Amino acid sequence: MLILTCPVCGVTAEETEFHAAGEAHLKRFGPGSTDDEFESYLFMRANPKGVHFERWRHNNGCGKWFHVARDTTTLEVFTSYSAQTVSPPQEVLDLIEDRRPGWSKGSGA
Amino acid sequence: MSTRLATGGRLLNTDKPVNFAFNGKQMRGYEGDTLASALLANDQMLMGRSFKYHRPRGVVASGAEEPNGLVNLGSEGKFEPNQRVTTTEIFEGLEATSQNHWPSLEFDVGAINKHLSRFLPAGFYYKMFMYPRAAWKHVYEPIIRHSAGLGKAPKTTDVDTYEHFYAFCDVLVVGGGVAGLEAARTAGRSGAKVLLLEQTEHWGGRAPVDGGTVDGKPAAEFVDDLVAELQGMDNVQMRSRTMGAGVYDHGYVLGYERLTDHAPQKSGPRHRLWRIRAGHVITATGAIERPLSFAGNDIPGVMLAAAVRDYVVNWGVSIGDRTVVVTNNDNAYLTAIALKHAGLDVPAILDARVLPQDSMLMEQAKALGIRVMMGHAIASVKGGKRVTGVTVCSQAGEGAALEEIACDAVAMSGGWSPVVHLWSHCGGKLRWDTAQACFSPDLDNAPKGADGMGFVTPAGAASGMFPLDDVLCDAHAAADGVVTSLGFKLPKDVTAPSAERREEAPMAPVWLMPQGASVKLREKTWLDYQNDVKVSDVRLAAQEGFVSVEHAKRYTTLGMATDQGKLSNINGLATLAGALDADIPTVGTTTFRPPYHPISMASIGGEARGPVFQPIRRTPMHDWHEANGAEFEPVGQWRRPYAFKRGSESTHDAVNREVKNTRTNMGLLDASTLGKIIVKGPDAGKFLDMLYTNMMSTLKPGKCRYGLMCSENGFLIDDGVVARVDEDTWLCHTTTGGAETIHGHMEEWLQTEWWDWDVYVANVTEQYAQVAVVGPNARKCLEKLGGTDVSKDALGFMEWVDGELGGFKCRIYRISFSGELSYEIAVDASHGQAFWDALMVAGNDLGVMPYGTECLHILRAEKGFIMIGDETDGTVIPQDLGLHWALSKKKEDYLGKRAQERSHMADPTRWKLVGLETTDGSTLPDGAYAVGEGTNANGQRNMIGRVTSTYHSANLDRGIAMGLVLNGPDRMGEVIDFPGTDGKTYHARIVDPVFYDKEGEKQNV
Amino acid sequence: MSEPVTALNNASETNGIAAIRELGPLGMITLRGDLSAAYLRTLTTKLTGVKFPDVRECHSEGENGLAWMSPDELLVMCSYAQANDHVARMSEALSGKHALVANVSDARAVFEVKGPHARDVIAKLAPVDLTPEGFTPGMFRRSRMAQVPAAFWMRDAETFQIICFRSVAQYMFDLLKIAAQPGSEVGHF
Incomplete structure (x- = not known):
């Protein structure tokens, strides 16, 4: 069972205080989008072996959403950061680069 | 025979006799006895029967690794099967019964299986029970079910209570032997918060039995001093009778504390499951001695050498008068020496090794007059329910008998395996230690925590360090490293204790005794006692192609019993490796999974049983409902009244009464849950x-x-x-x-x-208690309460107002989910019951009746109103339900709009909502499917629709239903068929879903 | 209007390792807004007479108190009778500002767990570090207790106050009773 830190209230707690909600940084497509765009928004999800960006909510806590960068194989948590971002901030990417040199998004490991 | 010695027994309090019963026979032990030591003291060597062949079995070990000594404990609400005699402390009045035999332990019919053993090889059930097919259900399965299982399943509810406890520490030390104690002290002295767990009731592990000196003191005294020191440290918490059961991701560890197993009269919970988060875990879990594989090694009286030593030293119990020691290492000599010191006879030590010169312990044994036979082995053990002697052979040969030695006990040692379970639970890797022939933690591949760094460190014997001085140095260094990594610092003057070094000759791996044992001997050579797996079974598995260790395990059931192969794993792997002509590390190990030792199911559930099994949500009027005949139905975690039954009325009658009354007079619905x-x-x-x-x-x-x-x-x-x-x-x-x-x-x-x-x-x-006041008399009722004007003109349909009724501050909504004149009134929850009472009084001569959710459903269905969860199931869009009027055309966007434009969503052949009326007035079965012309690719009749809601309407006196039907709205009047599961086919006409008051006159008054 | 009734009519249990009782009725107001804004801090501290809480803190004095729920949510505590008046005053003072004020006094149940073993009781139910160093009076923690969300804080070294939803008051009371059953002292703290 993981432990995570909510960047909003600062609590470090076990997984039972949180709720996982899949891949982060999806771009919403609404009316006027093509079928392909909409399909990718609604259904296509990354399932990397390695670095992954996820949405979590501190539901048994402050109730706020946040993002987590972690490794899906080792379960290492690089960091958690604001949900109000459309892509991982540079400092998050730097942190991951530090732990996983040569890593790039989409490359998995 | 096994017996209590006049002296010895360092853990016993001989001033306190304890009476207990085994299979109804009264016996006596002492405070400090385990059930195993007490049974042995009463010459009860035979404790159970094996799983497959029902062979007589006695205790083999003295601790958690025991495979044979399993008993049923207690009775009625305290009955529990499969309890290990070696980990059960006796108490006054304890009742134990042996398992897995019929009719009695001494005479067991199932033992016939042992004569059939050549027909019951590994994987026999896969082979035997295949044909004829029908025989499985009628012949094989009933027989297997009758004989399967170890203990009996409890029949009554457990009367004990259980709980969880969340604990947090910097350093968790698992194991209270010398390594654990030393690691805890070192970590504690850095200022870190330390929690130390020990599965038994005693501290010090093997050290007080095995002896030696530390810092100039005997080991036992060193342990006592160390425990006292730790007890004086505020930042160190110690828990005995608490096992580290499992290590999980991110420093999560389960501890299993047994609070009243040894004292059932004590109040409080029986077990406490510790849910621990540790910054770092030190596994000081020690090592387990391995049996040797020789013919007849399962006959009662053959035991692990260290266990024989434990029984003599800890509990003053002699296993037999004459004990033959058989070994491949020096450690077992300690047993021979301990037995001699206790005045018992050791006719021979059979040492499989051939060594150039004697070690210190060998010299000591010889000096005590013990005959040491190097290069020798046991060809076979004589005896049935008890050892009577051994046949000696050369280890190098094929088992030709050289001589027979009469004895009533055999103490065996095949070397030691570090307890790597907790290290491995969360991904710690192992390496093969060739010198000691065991798997040890590979320190370069520790389980990784949240920060990506290793969070488990083994210490002492658990990391493959066996001599006392190595154990202490390793434990000290491990704790030092751990606290440093956590940012703590040890004071400069803290050093490791120093133990006197006892030089030992190297062990020699022995996986089969004698080395060239014939098939006949191998068929009597047990690897897994509890599941009756023999050397011949593993060889057969290899021969039949089960070359992966995980496959071989499942095919033979090696290591799959309740002891999870603590004794059998390494010997089994070595046997498999031998059969495959591969080396042991290549074959690898099976996966170590938690818990280390079985824990009670109830401890996992903790407090969550009975009334708090799950949260039940109650409205402010819940108690009133309960007192007034409510039959509840779960709606999520809420309990809502389904109907309010009066007197001897059936639920169905109650619903019909509520439905009619609400349309004729008025009804009250507790709508607080919305x-x-x-x-x-x-x-x-x-x-x-x-x-x-x-x-x-x-x-x-x-x-x-x-x-x-x-x-x-x-x-x-x-x-x-x-x-x-x-x-x-x-x-x-x-x-x-x-x-x-x-x-x-x-x-x-x-x-x-x-x-x-x-x-x-x-x-x-x-915040609110909400009450729906529904029916022709609703307004009169509110007017009777007095207050805010709720007349047609003052409060129109679909309007709301903040006001006051009968002195209650409230918000009044004029809305209707029934088609009746209806108000929903919200008051503060703390006044909910009083408000409900006031409505009941005001409505008394207006025909008021409370109604439940079934009535609510029928009323809405009569009006064709949809219900989320009935008409919808997660695949239904508003367009399917004819709700186009609720889809804004003016808005560019809303959640779901784009999806509703997708081709499948816009498909005109999607099933659409219609009303359904059976031609004979009966009620359609819920969820029934309508069938159409033709068949699909699988030869099944084509489906053209399904029932989503169906009720008997008391107002219309017939069944009414809604359903989704292919081209439904275009087929009004058509009759379609719904085959029921009762063999009857229902014929229903497609109609408008509004069955009652189509013009809506009743709500617009 | 009737007398307000709490979910469990102030039930209590004193036979266990800590004394448990349902408190109330108490005034509780949810205030959502910009907690860093001076106008909001002045308003709420004036109303309650307690210091404004920092992140994950609660300051309380008698029935009055302020608890930090999230960066944009504050729980204002007062007597039950004052709650509606406070809501009106806050709404008026915050008119024109983006804020939400709601009386939630009746939506909650409040419990007290008191005694030298109070920490044991809470630590059996909440996955929270309750060591005396880890959790001290003044801290406020929103978490779960067994299977329901709850928030708690310590009024003093031996007294916890717990807030949960009203509908699960019976569940919470039963939980606390079991966790405080006689003979269940843990002796860890």
Whole structure:
């Protein structure tokens, strides 16, 4: 069972205080989008072996959403950061680069 | 025979005799005895029968690794099967019965299996029971079911209680032997918060038995001093009788504390499951001695050498008068020496090794007059229910008998295996230690924690360090390294204790005794005692192609019993490796999974049983409902009255009465469970327009509007009435089950997509008790209460007002889910019951009756109103339900709009909502499917629709239903067939879904 | 109007390792807004007479108190009778500002767990570090207790106050009773 830190209230707690909600940084497509765009928004999800960006909510806590960068194989948590971002901030990417040199998004490991 | 010695027994309090019973026979032991030592002291060597062949079995070990000594403990509400005699402390009045035999332990019919053993090889059940097929159900399965299982399943409810406990520490040390104690002290002296767990009731592990000196003191004294020192440290917590059961991700560890097993009269919970988060875990879990594989090694009286030593030293119990020691290492010599010191005879030590010179321990043994036979082995053990002697052979040969030695006990040692279970639970890797022939933790591949660094460190014997001085140095160094990594610092003067080094000759791996044992011997050579797996079975598995260790395990059941192969694993792997002509590390190990040792199911459940098995949500009027005949139904975690039964009335009759009365007089419904969410802010209107399919921003303050919510997939997820409170405030009602999810749904979109919109939401569901006052007399009832004007002109349909009724401050909504004149009135929850009482009084001569959810359903179905969860199932869109009027055409976007444009969603052949009326007035079965012409690719009849809601309408005196039907709205009047599961086919006419008061006159009064 | 009734009519249990009782009725107001804004801080501290809480803090004095719920949510505590008046005053003072004020006094149940073993009781139910160093009076923690969300804080070294939803008051009371059953002292703290 993981432990995570909510960047909003600062609590470090076990997984039972949180709720996982899949891949982060999806771009919403609404009316006027093509079928392909909409399909990718609604259904296509990354399932990397390695670095992954996820949405979590501190539901048994402050109730706020946040993002987590972690490794899906080792379960290492690089960091958690604001949900109000459309892509991982540079400092998050730097942190991951530090732990996983040569890593790039989409490359998995 | 096994017996209690006149002296010895360092753990016993001989002033305190303890009476207990085994298979109904009264016996006596002492305080400090385990059930194993007490049974042995009473010459009860035979303790159970093996699983497959029902062979007589006695105890082999003295601790948690024991495979044979399993008994049923207690009776009635305290009955528990499969309890290990070696880990059960005796108490006055303990009752134990042996397992897995019929009719008695001494004479067991199932033992016939042992004569059939050549027909019961590995994988026999896969082979034997295949044909004829029908025989499985009628012959094989009943027989197997009758004989399967170890203990009996309890028949009555467990009377004990259990609990969880969340604990946090910097360093968790598992194991209270010398390594664990030393690691805890070192870590403690750095200032770190330390928790130390020990599975037994005693500290010090093997050291007090095995002796030696530390810092000039005997080991036992060193342990006592160390324990005292630790008890004096504020930052160190010690827990005996608490096993480290499992290590999980991110430093999560389960500890299993047994609080009253040894003293059932004590109050409080029986077991406590510690849910520990540790910064770092030190596994000081020691090592387990391995049996040797020789013919007859399962006959009662053959035991692990260290266990024989434990029984003599700890409990003053002699296993036999004459004990033959058989070994491949020096450690077992300690047993021979201990037995001699206790005045018992050791006719020979059979040492499989051939050594150039004697070691210190060998010299000591010889000096005591013990005959040491190097290069020798046991060819076979003589005896049935008890050892009577051994046949000696050369280890190098094939088992030709050289001589027979009469004896009544055999102490065997095949070397030691570190307890690597906890290290391995969360991914710690192992390396093969060739010198000691065991798997040890590979320190370069520790389990990784949240920060990506190793979070488990083994210490002492658990890391493959066996001599006492190595154990202490390793434990000290491990703890030092751990606290340093956690940012603590040891004071400079802290050093490792120093133990006197006892030089030992190297062990020699022996996986089969004698080395060239014939098939006949191998068939009597046990690897796994509990599951009856022999050397011959593993060889057969290899021969039949089960070359992967995981496959071989499952094929032979090696290591799959309740002891999880603590004794058998390494010997089994070595045997498999031998059969495959591979080396042991290549074959590898099976996976170590938690728990280390079985823990009670109830401890996992903790407090969650009986009334608190799960949360039950109650409305402010719950107690009234209960006192007034309510039959409850679960709606999520809520319990809502399904119907209120009067006297001897059936539930069905109660529902019909409520349905009729509500349409004729008036009814009260507890609607408190409906979700109520305040949405407020400058962007609230824009936000609600995105959430609902219809337009909410144009709603006028004081007005209500029914709205639909869809997911981004386009599917209907919730519905309810929205009231506009003021310029920037709305109150959204959700379904009963939807309050929390819709509140979460709103927060999700606000926080993760439209975070620049100024909107706040608050879930105020439970602030209010809400009552629906429904029926022709509803207004009269409210007028009788007096207060706010609720007349047709003052409060029109779909309007709301803040006011007062009968002195209660309230909010009154004129809305209807029944087609009747209806008000929903919200008062503060703390006044809910009083308000309900006032309505019951006011409605007394107006025919008031409370009604439940079934009546609510029937009333709405009579009106053709949809219900989320009945008409919808997560695949239904508003268009399917003919709710086009609630889909705003003016809005560019709302959640689900784009999805509803997808080709499958816009497909005209989607099933659509219609009303259904059986031609004979009967009630359609719920969920029934309508069949059409032709068959599908699988030869099944084509489906053309299904029933979504179906009830008997007391008002219309016939069955009414709604359903989704292919081209339904275009087929009005057509009769379609619904085959029921009762063999009857129902014929139903497609009709308009509004069955009652089509013009809506009743609600517009 | 009738007398307000709490969910459990102030039930209590004193036979266990800590004394448990349902408190109330108490006044509780949810305030959502910008907690860093001076106007909001002045308003709420004036109303309650307690210091404004920092992140994950609660300051309380008698029935009055302020608890930090999230960066944009504050729980204002007062007597039950004052709650509606406070809501009106806050709404008026915050008119024109983006904020939401709602009386939630009746939506909640409040419990007290008191005694030298109070920490034991809470630590059996909440996955929270309750060591005397880890959790001290003044801290406010929103978490779960067994299977329901709850928030708690310490009024003093031996007294916890717990807030949960009203509908699960019976569940919470039963939980606390079991966790405080006689003979269940843990002796860890």
